[in-house]
Every structure is written in C-alpha cells, then in structure tokens.
Amino acid sequence: MExxxxxxxxxxxxxxxxxxxxxxxxxxxxxxxxxxxxxENTVYEVEATSATPEEALEEAKALAHRILGEIEF
Structure with a gap:
C-alpha cells in the first residue's frame, strides 16, 4: 500500500x-x-486499529487533514 x-x-x-x-x-x-x-519531523498515530490496511490508510489520511487544517501561518 502506497x-x-x-x-x-x-x-x-x-x-x-x-x-x-x-x-x-x-x-x-x-x-x-x-x-x-x-x-523537524513528528509522528502521529491513529488511536484506533483497523481490520484492513485500506481502512487504516483512510484513518491516517483523515488525521493528516486534521493536522494540516490546524496549522496557521
């Protein structure tokens, strides 16, 4: 999975x-x-686990959007 x-x-x-x-x-x-x-590098983990890698990737993508959405310049 990419x-x-x-x-x-x-x-x-x-x-x-x-x-x-x-x-x-x-x-x-x-x-x-x-x-x-x-x-600088920081690693964030999705709190829940998923049954499939596709579900886990969707959760990670949602977390990435939330993190970037909270960044202000």
Missing part, C-alpha cells in the same frame, strides 16, 4: 499504514516542517 502525501506551505504530512498485533493495522502520519535552515 503512502499518501499532503502539503501545506512548509509542512508535509505523509499518511501511511503499519501492521500491529493480531493481524490489525494502524494508520500513522509523519509531519515534516522544512523552513530552509532545519527540518
């Missing part, structure tokens, strides 16, 4: 999926901030 990337200004959010215990999947979002001098 990662999905969103950009807002100097921020890039990458939604991805990782397998967890019991055959479940968890969505994760890596947020990168690149202001030219340095780059």
């Amino acid at each position: 990662d999905v990337t969103y950009t807002k200004g100097i921020y890039t959010a990458t939604a991805a999926v990782r397998p967890v215990d019991d055959g479940l999947y968890q969505g994760v979002v890596a947020l990168a901030r690149d202001d030219g001098d340095e780059q």
